[in-house]
Amino acid sequence: MPTVLxxxxxxxxxxxxxxxxxxxxxxxxxxxxxxIALHSRPVYYGALTALWCGIPALLIFVFWLxxxxxxxxxxxxxxxxxxxxxxxxxxxxxxVNNIKNQVExxxxxxxxxxxxxxAAQHYRNLRSVSRTALGITVLSLAIGGILLVWRRIKPSFxxxxxxxxxxxxxxxxxxxxxxxxxxxxxxxxxxxSIRFFKEVPLSDFLFGLEWSPQTAIRKDQxxxxxxxxxxxxxxxxxLISAIAMVVxxxxxxxxxxxxxxxxxxxxxxxxxxxxxxxxxxxxVVYGFFAALTVAPFIRNAGGYxxxxxxxxxxxxxxxxMGIMIIPFVSSLSDDFINAVPQSLRDGAYSLGxxxxxxxxxxxxxxxxxxxVGGVLLAVSRAIGETMIVVMAAGLAxxxxxxxxxxxxxxxxxxxTLLVGDQEFDSPKTLAAFALGLLLFLVTLVLNIIxxxxxxxxxxxxx
Amino acid sequence: MSKSDPVDNNGPRRAIxxxxxxxxxxxxxxxxxxxxxxxxxxxxxxxxFVLFASMIINGYSAFWQTYIRLDIFFDAExxxxxALASADYDGLVKNALQTVFPDAQNRQERxxxxxxxxxxxAFELRKRVLxxxxxxxxxxxxxxxxxxxxxxxxxxxxxRNLPESERRINNRQLQWLDFLKAxxxxxxxxxxxxLSHGDSREPEMAGVWGATMGSFLTLIITLxxxxxxxxxxxxxxxxxxxxxxxxxxIEININNLAAVPSIVFGLLGLAVFLNFFGLPRSAPIVGxxxxxxxxxxxIIIASRSALKSVPPSIREAALxxxxxxxxxxxxxxxxxxLPGMLTGTIIGMARALGETAPLLMIGMxxxxxxxxxxxxxxxxxxxxxxYLWADSPERAxxxxxxxxxxxxxxxxxxMNAAAVILRKRFERRW
Numbered sequence: 001m002p003t004v005l006x007x008x009x010x011x012x013x014x015x016x017x018x019x020x021x022x023x024x025x026x027x028x029x030x031x032x033x034x035x036i037a038l039h040s041r042p043v044y045y046g047a048l049t050a051l052w053c054g055i056p057a058l059l060i061f062v063f064w065l066x067x068x069x070x071x072x073x074x075x076x077x078x079x080x081x082x083x084x085x086x087x088x089x090x091x092x093x094x095x096v097n098n099i100k101n102q103v104e105x106x107x108x109x110x111x112x113x114x115x116x117x118x119a120a121q122h123y124r125n126l127r128s129v130s131r132t133a134l135g136i137t138v139l140s141l142a143i144g145g146i147l148l149v150w151r152r153i154k155p156s157f158x159x160x161x162x163x164x165x166x167x168x169x170x171x172x173x174x175x176x177x178x179x180x181x182x183x184x185x186x187x188x189x190x191x192x193s194i195r196f197f198k199e200v201p202l203s204d205f206l207f208g209l210e211w212s213p214q215t216a217i218r219k220d221q222x223x224x225x226x227x228x229x230x231x232x233x234x235x236x237x238x239l240i241s242a243i244a245m246v247v248x249x250x251x252x253x254x255x256x257x258x259x260x261x262x263x264x265x266x267x268x269x270x271x272x273x274x275x276x277x278x279x280x281x282x283x284v285v286y287g288f289f290a291a292l293t294v295a296p297f298i299r300n301a302g303g304y305x306x307x308x309x310x311x312x313x314x315x316x317x318x319x320x321m322g323i324m325i326i327p328f329v330s331s332l333s334d335d336f337i338n339a340v341p342q343s344l345r346d347g348a349y350s351l352g353x354x355x356x357x358x359x360x361x362x363x364x365x366x367x368x369x370x371x372v373g374g375v376l377l378a379v380s381r382a383i384g385e386t387m388i389v390v391m392a393a394g395l396a397x398x399x400x401x402x403x404x405x406x407x408x409x410x411x412x413x414x415x416t417l418l419v420g421d422q423e424f425d426s427p428k429t430l431a432a433f434a435l436g437l438l439l440f441l442v443t444l445v446l447n448i449i450x451x452x453x454x455x456x457x458x459x460x461x462x
Numbered sequence: 463m464s465k466s467d468p469v470d471n472n473g474p475r476r477a478i479x480x481x482x483x484x485x486x487x488x489x490x491x492x493x494x495x496x497x498x499x500x501x502x503x504x505x506x507x508x509x510x511f512v513l514f515a516s517m518i519i520n521g522y523s524a525f526w527q528t529y530i531r532l533d534i535f536f537d538a539e540x541x542x543x544x545a546l547a548s549a550d551y552d553g554l555v556k557n558a559l560q561t562v563f564p565d566a567q568n569r570q571e572r573x574x575x576x577x578x579x580x581x582x583x584a585f586e587l588r589k590r591v592l593x594x595x596x597x598x599x600x601x602x603x604x605x606x607x608x609x610x611x612x613x614x615x616x617x618x619x620x621x622r623n624l625p626e627s628e629r630r631i632n633n634r635q636l637q638w639l640d641f642l643k644a645x646x647x648x649x650x651x652x653x654x655x656x657l658s659h660g661d662s663r664e665p666e667m668a669g670v671w672g673a674t675m676g677s678f679l680t681l682i683i684t685l686x687x688x689x690x691x692x693x694x695x696x697x698x699x700x701x702x703x704x705x706x707x708x709x710x711x712i713e714i715n716i717n718n719l720a721a722v723p724s725i726v727f728g729l730l731g732l733a734v735f736l737n738f739f740g741l742p743r744s745a746p747i748v749g750x751x752x753x754x755x756x757x758x759x760x761i762i763i764a765s766r767s768a769l770k771s772v773p774p775s776i777r778e779a780a781l782x783x784x785x786x787x788x789x790x791x792x793x794x795x796x797x798x799x800l801p802g803m804l805t806g807t808i809i810g811m812a813r814a815l816g817e818t819a820p821l822l823m824i825g826m827x828x829x830x831x832x833x834x835x836x837x838x839x840x841x842x843x844x845x846x847x848x849y850l851w852a853d854s855p856e857r858a859x860x861x862x863x864x865x866x867x868x869x870x871x872x873x874x875x876x877m878n879a880a881a882v883i884l885r886k887r888f889e890r891r892w
């Protein structure tokens with residue numbers, strides 16, 4: 001049975017359950033000669049029936065589908081002839097892919113092999129058995145749920161309280177998803193990283209000065225060793241982020257100051273949304289802009305000045321990233337500047353300070369913690385930014401702080417290591433997860449500090 | 463003689479004089495500061511302007527495409543009835559070109575001649591014949607796609623005054639094209655191919671429709687998951703959660719998740735959805751899952767502030783007439799907060815639409831020609847399509863990438879405008 005159809009049936013049954021429960025409640029209260037009042041409004045009896053019909057069935061449905069694929073694959077593999085069973089992991093993966101392609105009717109990459117065909121047939125059989133069983137289980141659960149509630153409906157039955165408990169549980173589960181996401185991120189990245197650090201020692205990764213993540217296909221290949229020293233990659237990330245911050249912090253801060261302290265309300269109303277458009281532009285567009293317009297411009301300009309600028313210079317990527325972060329810095333600073341109480345300004349003016357003196361000597365010091373927090377958030381964003389650097393920065397891990405040379409970043413390396421064909425066990429792909437772990441930890445620390453600072457600051461003037 | 467300074471002559475020096483002396487300098491500093499502020503705004507707006515201008519200048523021409531009119535003779539000898547689908551339609555095009563230019567005789571010349579027309583022309587003819595087999599053995603005038611190099615030349619993206627070795631169109635081809643033009647056989651038309659096709663290796667046949675559908679399918683999954691879950695989480699945290707260490711933890715968590723780099727979500731998707739649960743690569747459903755996890759914090763934060771802005775008097779009134787807490791939230795507070803929540807959701811969706819990096823991780827970067835029809839078909843999305851085309855060396859892809867950027871930005875502007883309108887119309891000030 002197709003899964004979509006099953007969901008539709010389940011939805012239909014839930015609506016029917018609502019109707020049944022509702023009618024049953026109305027009937028019960030009306031039929032008895034004494035006209036016993038229902039504890040809850042009839043809607044709640046309907047809702048409870050519908051919930052009991054839909055939710056257990058849906059849960060089983062989701063879990064079933066989540067694990068079905070793995071279990072069937074394993075069963076098919078264990079039934080294959082012995083010569084397939086002791087293959088190394090990557091060959092097994094290839095085999096599984098072939099079987100699956102055969103099942104889906106796609107083109108198979110190797111010649112048709114009777115064993116594979118048989119396995120595919122086996123797979124198809126198991127899957128149809130599983131789907132039938134799933135259909136029966138889900139439908140009987142749904143019907144069972146309806147019957148269970150139906151029998152308990154009495155005028156004195158506290159349906160509203162039950163519904164509210166269920167709804168409350170659903171709400172709690174929804175808020176826990178955020179925590180589950182974090183745990184999922186940490187576990188998935190950590191697990192692969194630990195496998196990576198079993199092959200490459202942690203100290204080599206953190207302090208190594210060379211990054212060239214090629215691994216050999218054959219043992220005797222030239223340059224087969226593969227070096228996983230993260231320092232050049234981190235240096236490149238720091239360089240590009242620093243350029244971005246050099247652009248974004250002064251421009252963003254000054255824009256915010258001008259908008260909140262000098263500009264008239266009409267100018268402000270016109271310009272502020274325009275600057276915020278910059279924040280809404282997708283990063284891939286910035287990346288294309290950097291590669292198409294900014295990088296050639298910088299290279300030509302450098303050429304006139306007699307500088308040797310690489311076509312994938314750190315400067316181009318950093319500059320465009322800075323433009324991307326301007327609205328981020330400016331809107332946060334704007335908030336914090338506006339949060340400074342008017343009385344501080346008035347005090348400064350009454351002492352005869354000019355506007356700029358008030359801003360520089362009163363408002364900025366007062367807003368400083370908030371602005372620092374905002375800048376930290378911006379740094380964490382610059383470090384984690386991917387598309388601009390993937391499209392405009394280079395791949396070669398050079399140890400340099402020269403902004404005209406090509407450098408690479410953590411995110412670029414993650415993308416290049418994981419996009420395309422990959423064997424899941426080589427240190428090459430696992431290295432991407434180690435870099436991911438590093439990225440996650442660094443941004444996490446920055447975010448926590450920044451959020452703390454910002455929150456402290458907000459409380460100060462509230 | 464130390465007593466002979468101005469203080470002695472004019473009495474004690476007054477504070478106002480010191481202030482006056484410094485005033486000129488201070489006003490200069492003031493003007494400078496103000497000018498710097500204005501300069502900063504100019505820089506921001508200028509970058510915005512340059513970005514849009516460079517996309518539009520590079521991209522607008524992609525909405526037109528050069529076509530060449532050929533008199534095709536649907537030769538019954540080439541089109542055997544029994545194998546119409548696999549007949550030699552290329553041959554028809556070649557014959558038609560050969561009749562216009564009988565002077566191309568040797569192999570090299572003929573190859574150059576055939577290069578003027580896109581390989582898509584044969585597909586077009588095939589479609590015509592299959593739609594209406596009656597045209598076999600007739601002579602019809604047909605507009606066929608020109609090759610991308612021809613297209614670039616006609617649009618003026620490739621200078622015809624360059625030396626021959628630097629041009630992709632040689633002198634002979636240039637003569638032929640001029641002849642075709644003089645005969646009114648070359649025309650620029652609205653580029654439907656670009657708007658209705660999937661990806662292709664040939665720039666003139668590549669379109670954004672496949673990626674648009676992929677984006678659409680992915681966003682549907684994202685919306686279905688993230689809106690209800692986000693609103694539910696916000697309602698719980700704002701209205702029901704007791705103030706304790708657990709809810710504090712959840713709160714810090716959500717704020718942090720909102721600032722985690724998007725690529726890390728891609729790693730999560732790769733490790734959990736693809737490797738652990740074995741979901742298909744490149745599928746909109748997995749993309750939707752990953753983007754939903756990413757959008758969730760945005761929606762939760764926006765929904766919470768929408769709930770916060772509903773005044774407590776509403777809650778007290780509801781409780782006062784005997785509503786339970788759940789009834790108070792779902793019957794009174796939630797409807798009032800809904801416009802604010804929807805605004806936040808639209809903004810979150812707009813961000814998800816522009817997101818690229820996590821989708822690269824889960825394999826939505828494959829070269830996919832077919833237009834996806836379901837949630838598990840391999841697909842790509844608009845931003846990834848931009849990324850893929852930006853990597854292609856052909857000049858014609860620069861134009862198409864910019865055009866795809868224009869389309870993506872148009873979608874985003876529409877979504878954000880919808881959010882603004884929603885906020886203006888339904889937001890109540892208390």
